[in-house]
Amino acid sequence: xxxxxxxxxxxxxxxxxxxxxxxxxxxxxxxxxxxxxxxxxxxxxxxxxxxxxxxxxxxxxxxxxxxxxxxxxxxxxxxxxxxxxxxxxxxxxxxxxxxxxxxxxxxxxxxxxxxxxxxxxxxxxxxxxxxxxxxxxxxxxxxxxxxxxxxxxxxxxxxxxxxxxxxxxxxxxxxxxxxxxxxxxxxxxxxxxxxxxxxxxxxxxxxxxxxxxxxxxxxxxxxxxxxxxxxxxxxxxxxxxxxxxxxxxxxxxxxxxxxxxxxxxxxxxxxxxxxxxxxxxxxxxxxxxxxxxxxxxxxxxxxxxxxxxxxxxxxxxxxxxxxxxxxxxxxxxxxxxxxxxxxxxxxxxxxxxxxxxxxxxxxxxxxxxxxxxxxxxxxxxxxxxxxxxxxxxxxxxxxxxxxxxxxxxxxxxxxxxxxxxxxxxxxxxxxxxxxxxxxxxxxxxxxxxxxxx
Amino acid sequence: xxxxxxxxxxxxxxxxxxxxxxxxxxxxxxxxxxxxxxxxxxxxxxxxxxxxxxxxxxxxxxxxxxxxxxxxxxxxxxxxxxxxxxxxxxxxxxxxxxxxxxxxxxxxxxxxxxxxxxxxxxxxxxxxxxxxxxxxxxxxxxxxxxxxxxxxxxxxxxxxxxxxxxxxxxxxxxxxxxxxxxxxxxxxxxxxxxxxxxxxxxxxxxxxxxxxxxxxxxxxxxxxxxxxxxxxxxxxxxxxxxxxxxxxxxxxxxxxxxxxxxxxxxxxxxxxxxxxxxxxxxxxxxxxxxxxxxxxxxxxxxxxxxxxxxxxxxxxxxxxxxxxxxxxxxxxxxxxxxxxxxxxxxxxxxxxxxxxxxxxxxxxxxxxxxxx
Numbered sequence: 135x136x137x138x139x140x141x142x143x144x145x146x147x148x149x150x151x152x153x154x155x156x157x158x159x160x161x162x163x164x165x166x167x168x169x170x171x172x173x174x175x176x177x178x179x180x181x182x183x184x185x186x187x188x189x190x191x192x193x194x195x196x197x198x199x200x201x202x203x204x205x206x207x208x209x210x211x212x213x214x215x216x217x218x219x220x221x222x223x224x225x226x227x228x229x230x231x232x233x234x235x236x237x238x239x240x241x242x243x244x245x246x247x248x249x250x251x252x253x254x255x256x257x258x259x260x261x262x263x264x265x266x267x268x269x270x271x272x273x274x275x276x277x278x279x280x281x282x283x284x285x286x287x288x289x290x291x292x293x294x295x296x297x298x299x300x301x302x303x304x305x306x307x308x309x310x311x312x313x314x315x316x317x318x319x320x321x322x323x324x325x326x327x328x329x330x331x332x333x334x335x336x337x338x339x340x341x342x343x344x345x346x347x348x349x350x351x352x353x354x355x356x357x358x359x360x361x362x363x364x365x366x367x368x369x370x371x372x373x374x375x376x377x378x379x380x381x382x383x384x385x386x387x388x389x390x391x392x393x394x395x396x397x398x399x400x401x402x403x404x405x406x407x408x409x410x411x412x413x414x415x416x417x418x419x420x421x422x423x424x425x426x427x428x429x430x431x432x433x434x435x436x437x438x439x440x441x442x443x444x445x446x447x448x449x450x451x452x453x454x455x456x457x458x459x460x461x462x463x464x465x466x467x468x469x470x471x472x473x474x475x476x477x478x479x480x481x482x483x484x485x486x487x488x489x490x491x492x493x494x495x496x497x498x499x500x501x502x503x504x505x506x507x508x509x510x511x512x513x514x515x516x517x518x519x520x521x522x523x524x525x526x527x528x529x530x531x532x533x534x535x536x537x538x539x540x541x542x543x544x545x546x547x548x549x550x551x552x553x554x555x556x557x558x559x560x561x562x563x564x565x566x567x568x569x570x571x572x573x574x575x576x577x578x579x580x581x582x583x584x585x586x587x
Numbered sequence: 588x589x590x591x592x593x594x595x596x597x598x599x600x601x602x603x604x605x606x607x608x609x610x611x612x613x614x615x616x617x618x619x620x621x622x623x624x625x626x627x628x629x630x631x632x633x634x635x636x637x638x639x640x641x642x643x644x645x646x647x648x649x650x651x652x653x654x655x656x657x658x659x660x661x662x663x664x665x666x667x668x669x670x671x672x673x674x675x676x677x678x679x680x681x682x683x684x685x686x687x688x689x690x691x692x693x694x695x696x697x698x699x700x701x702x703x704x705x706x707x708x709x710x711x712x713x714x715x716x717x718x719x720x721x722x723x724x725x726x727x728x729x730x731x732x733x734x735x736x737x738x739x740x741x742x743x744x745x746x747x748x749x750x751x752x753x754x755x756x757x758x759x760x761x762x763x764x765x766x767x768x769x770x771x772x773x774x775x776x777x778x779x780x781x782x783x784x785x786x787x788x789x790x791x792x793x794x795x796x797x798x799x800x801x802x803x804x805x806x807x808x809x810x811x812x813x814x815x816x817x818x819x820x821x822x823x824x825x826x827x828x829x830x831x832x833x834x835x836x837x838x839x840x841x842x843x844x845x846x847x848x849x850x851x852x853x854x855x856x857x858x859x860x861x862x863x864x865x866x867x868x869x870x871x872x873x874x875x876x877x878x879x880x881x882x883x884x885x886x887x888x889x890x891x892x893x894x895x896x897x898x899x900x901x902x903x904x905x906x907x908x909x910x911x912x913x914x915x916x917x918x919x920x921x922x923x924x925x926x927x928x929x930x931x932x933x934x935x936x937x938x939x940x941x942x943x944x945x946x947x948x949x950x951x952x953x954x955x956x957x958x959x
Contacts, residue, residue, distance in 0.1 A: 319948075325885060326801040326948030329626065338624070386802065386950070484945035486937045498835030503823050549937045556889035556897075557941045 147291050150284040150429045153269040154407035155400055157222070159293060160266035162396040163257065164220025167232070170254075170389045171213045180205050183246055184239070187509050189529055191244040191522050199242055208235050219261070222271020226262065233258040244522055245515040249478050250390035253300060257397065260296060263440070264289040265430050270411050284429040286437070292444060293400050296451070298358035303455045303476040305354030310480075312466075313351065317343040318553040319482035320350075327384060350479075353377055361401040374398050385479065461576045467552055467583035469519055470576060485517035485560060487548035491530055493539045502530060518550050520561065520580050527567035544568040552583065624884035625876070626799045630806050632868050632875035634792040640870065641684045641861075642693070646776075646783035648678035652737075653776045660765045663755040665748060672741050672848070679734055679845055683857035687817040687865060690809055691795065692785040700729055701778055705824070706842045707735035709743070716763045723774045734845070736771045740764070743847030803950045811878075811949055814862055815940045822932050825855055830920045830929065840917035849915030855928075856909045859935075863902045866939075878943065887946035889938075894946055898938050905931040 174180065184190075184199045192198065199205055212235045218228030236258060240251050265285060267273040274281045312318040321343040328334045336342050353373065360370035378391035399407075412422045432440060458471030465472060466481045489502040504513045507529070516522040527544040534542040543566045549557040558581075561567075565579040652674045659667040682702065689699045708730040715721040715731055723732050730736075744764070745751040755761050755768075785791050798806040823833070824844075831838040843851040864870060868877025879895050887894035908928040913919050 322885075322946065322948045325624075328624070329799040329801075482945055482948065484941045486941045488933070493835060496835070498837075500835050501827060501832045503827075503833060505819075549941055551942050551945045554888065554946055556894065557937055558890075 145287075147286070147288040149287050151287045151290055152404035152408060153265075153282055153285045153430070154404050154411055155290050155402070156264060156266045156285060157270040158407045158410055159290075159397065159400045160222060160225070160261065160271075161220050162399060163261065164216050164218075166389065166393050166396045167254065168213060168216035168220060170393070171209060171216055173389065175206075175209050175213075180209055182509070184242060187243070187512060189507050189512070189526075190242055191512065191516065191525050193241040193244060197238065197241045208239060211235055212239075222267040222273050223276070225267030225271065225273055229258060229262045229266075233262055243512075244519070244525075245512045247473060248388075248390070249474075249476055250388070250393060252474055253390075254393065256296065257293070260292050263292070268430060282428045282430040283425050284427060286429075286431055288441070288444065289430075290400065293397070294362065295448060297398060297400070298362070299448075299451050300476050301354050301358045304478055305351055305356075307455070307475065307477040307480060308347070308351035308354060312553055313347055313480065316553070317347045319480070320346050322482045322554055323385070350377075361398065364403060367401050367403070371398065371401070381479075387479075463576070463580065464583040467550075468577065468580045469521075470580075481553055483518045483550065483552050484514075485548055485550035485557070487513075487517045487523060487546050487560075489527065489530060490545045490547070491534050491539075492543040492545070493534075494541055494543055495539075500534075507533075517548060518560075520577050521572060523548065523561060524567055524570060524572055524577070527570075531568035542568060555583075558583075624881050626801075626807060626881075627796050629868060629876040629878070629881060630796045630799060631792070632870075632872075632877070633806075633810065633865065634786075634795045636870035636872040636875055637865060637868075638688050638690060638795070639786040639792065641681075641688060642779070642783040642786045645678070645681040645685050646779050648674070648681045649772070649776045649779045652678050653772045656769055656772045659755075660769055663752060663765070665752055668741070668748060668752055668755075675734075675737055675741055676848060676850060679738075679848070679850065679854060680857050682734060683854050684861040684864075686820075686858060687814045687862045688810065689813050689817075690806070691782070691791055693782045694809070694813075696778060696782065698778060698782055702733040702775060703735065703844070704729040704733060705735040705844050706846060707731065707739045709739060712736055712739060712767070716760050716767045719763045719766070721767075721770075723770060732771050732774055734775070737768075737775070738845050738847045740768050740771065741847075801947065801949045805949075807947075808949050810865065811939075811944055811947075814865060815936070815944075817858070818862065818932070818936045818939055821855060821858055822929070822936055825851065825858075826925070826929050826932065829917065830925060832929070838920055840920050843915075843917045843920075846915075846917055849917065851916035852909060852912040852914045852919075855912075855916075856906060859902070859906050859909060859932075862939075863906070866898065866902065878947075882943070882946060885946065887942075889942060894938075894942055898935075898943065901931070901935045901938055905935045908932075 181202070184205045185202050190199060200208070212232055215228045215232035215235070218224055219232060233255065236251075237255050240247070240255060265282070266289075268280050268282045268285075308314070317340060321340055324337040324343050324346065328337050330337065357370055357373060357377075360366040361374070363370075375395060378395050381387060382391035415422055431437065455475035455477075458465045458475070461468065461470040463470070466483070487504070489504065490499055491502060492499045504516075504526075508516065508526070516526055523546060527546065531542050531544050545563055545566060546561050547563045548560040550560040551557040560581060562579040562581055567579070570577070570579060652671070655667070655671050655674050659671055685693070686699060686703065693699075711728065711731040715728070721728060721731075742751070744754040755765055758764065795806050798804065801807055824842075827833055829839050829841075829843045840846075844854055845851050866878045868875040868880065879899065882895040882898070883893065889897040905928070908924070908931040911924045912922065912928050913924070916925070919925055
């Protein structure tokens with residue numbers, strides 16, 4: 135049984151498959167990301183997020199914004215790259231550029247970290263590895279010799295695998311006491327939408343919050359199985375549609391539901407994708423002539439290297455969400471090992487943080503008006519995330535050093551509420567954060583989250 | 588394949604079950620349903636009984652003040668000056684009621700910075716008076732107009748009442764100063780009248796009530812946002828800066844609100860009482876639907892009790908502590924009572940800014956963004 139399974143798995147990654155799903159995926163991804171990029175610019179977020187702020191919570195110290203002209207150029211470049219991905223023009227170059235630009239922008243400030251941005255980055259990375267432009271693309275039109283009809287199975291299956299991981303881990307992360315037994319945070323969020331016509335009244339019922347929580351968890355945990363199984367893909371996709379449209383309607387999660395709706399199409403059969411392409415061709419008045427079979431393969435040595443790389447990649451994908459187990463304390467409270475783990479919509483968290491800078495020489499102390507340095511959104515995000523609190527404390531230390539204070543002592547009195555727990559002290563207010571440093575070690579100065587009786 | 592799938596399904600069901608039953612915490616006494624809370628009823632109460640009357644009262648006060656200023660300018664004397672000063676105090680009190688609800692046209696017109704940017708710039712005011720020409724609508728003149736400018740002109744233009752009167756009678760710039768006083772008053776009056784007129788229209792109330800969601804643009808979201816912002820102004824600008832909280836202990840008593848009138852502490856009390864009334868939904872029409880009822884309806888908890896009880900108690904503690912601060916606040920910035928009041932204000936701020944919005948699921952980010 136097991137051997138049978140591994141064999142099947144292996145062959146599905148090596149045997150030739152029609153390229154149609156890959157071409158459709160490329161078009162869908164390019165199109166939705168083009169819309170996403172334009173939307174971002176039109177909302178004024180390039181200015182609000184990457185030009186206006188005085189300080190940036192960068193992931194990597196030396197990755198900094200490039201000013202208005204630079205930032206708008208990056209976004210223009212991304213839009214062009216998306217267009218090229220969609221149409222399959224200079225595809226590898228375009229997707230490479232898109233990947234680099236997108237990662238650059240995401241690394242600029244933790245404030246705007248979203249799982250779906252992480253998802254887009256890794257999807258772009260995976261797209262860079264595959265020849266998605268070798269069918270139904272401008273590259274083929276430009277250079278017909280590029281055209282192939284079949285590709286090695288892995289080029290399509292990496293995307294399916296990635297999506298399975300996303301859904302499954304999103305489901306696993308919901309298997310908590312808060313989500314399943316207390317229906318938190320949906321019990322807070324759903325009643326807040328009670329003005330919605332017709333079903334509004336239902337949303338204040340707590341059984342509805344339970345139903346949503348359980349449905350959400352079970353959906354995430356099992357949907358990938360039904361997407362994979364040929365006979366149920368269709369029905370599973372309907373669930374995907376309903377689920378994501380619903381979440382898009384209820385929660386402010388931007389483009390994420392639409393991105394998922396687009397990319398999960400990859401689970402459909404190659405016949406389905408071929409029909410889709412043929413239909414488009416027909417509307418442009420092209421005949422669908424029978425195509426000679428041409429298969430795309432990597433050279434064996436490269437294929438082996440690629441295989442090794444992918445094994446390592448997916449190994450990390452599988453263990454990354456569990457790294458939180460290495461840290462003590464409540465995950466949602468400390469957020470140590472929280473990011474890059476497909477934890478979505480799990481918490482209603484709010485905080486207020488009062489920072490103090492003390493001059494050890496005189497004993498004088500200043501309270502910081504955070505609004506002087508941070509945008510409201512940066513404040514809001516920083517106030518509940520320890521690594522950002524630490525980053526900001528170091529920034530304050532540097533700022534006061536420049537004002538001529540030697541070794542300023544930076545402390546914070548911060549109050550945080552998690553899933554309706556009621557606010558309580560979050561960070562040890564006696565610790566000089568200027569002397570604490572970011573590392574993979576657990577942050578001892580985060581006070582434990584005790585559930586009060 | 589079929590068998591494989593059923594294995595997986597069974598495995599997941601098992602994981603699910605284990606995860607749930609391994610949570611060996613006792614299930615707390617969950618209420619099985621959250622009673623319906625009528626947000627529209629709360630918004631109607633706010634609109635009709637708190638916001639609209641608040642701006643109408645302010646409008647009456649500044650109109651009255653403006654007429655008195657015109658009368659004073661005709662023939663300035665000590666009696667009229669004293670009357671003016673008391674009318675200003677009264678208008679200031681009405682202002683504190685409106686400050687936490689900079690909504691609708693008040694928000695569009697940036698009423699708060701136009702009416703109450705303090706401390707007033709004495710230099711700028713005197714430059715304007717000497718020049719005789721100025722544009723009060725210019726951003727550069729924000730600290731030379733509004734209540735703080737009137738405070739200086741009517742109570743700070745000289746050390747004694749006689750000196751102040753002299754500034755409007757015998758002083759070389761007396762004519763210009765009278766004109767400036769009238770212009771500042773007219774500017775304030777016209778802004779307040781416009782906002783008051785807008786909130787007095789049924790259309791404004793309807794629009795306010797109909798934005799009954801909980802997102803960033805909703806009336807509830809905006810109200811909480813403005814309340815919290817005003818609490819920040821109280822803590823940082825009205826108390827923190829004068830008390831040297833942001834300057835390594837260096838005091839700035841002259842940066843208190845209504846410095847020349849010396850009524851800062853009583854204004855702070857009025858402001859917190861105004862916020863309390865919004866919270867409670869309380870007005871001259873009685874104790875209507877407010878955030879207190881909302882928090883009770885959703886059974887919000889805090890530290891073993893209800894969040895509503897915690898907030899109500901903290902309002903009382905804060906108002907009590909502020910009442911214990913003597914006026915003029917500028918002379919008492921280092922007093923123990925001021926220190927206590929500051930701590931209480933901070934506690935109230937945390938409850939209103941962190942616990943309340945989080946319990947309500949209200950979006951109070953000023954910036955629109957994708958959540959996750």
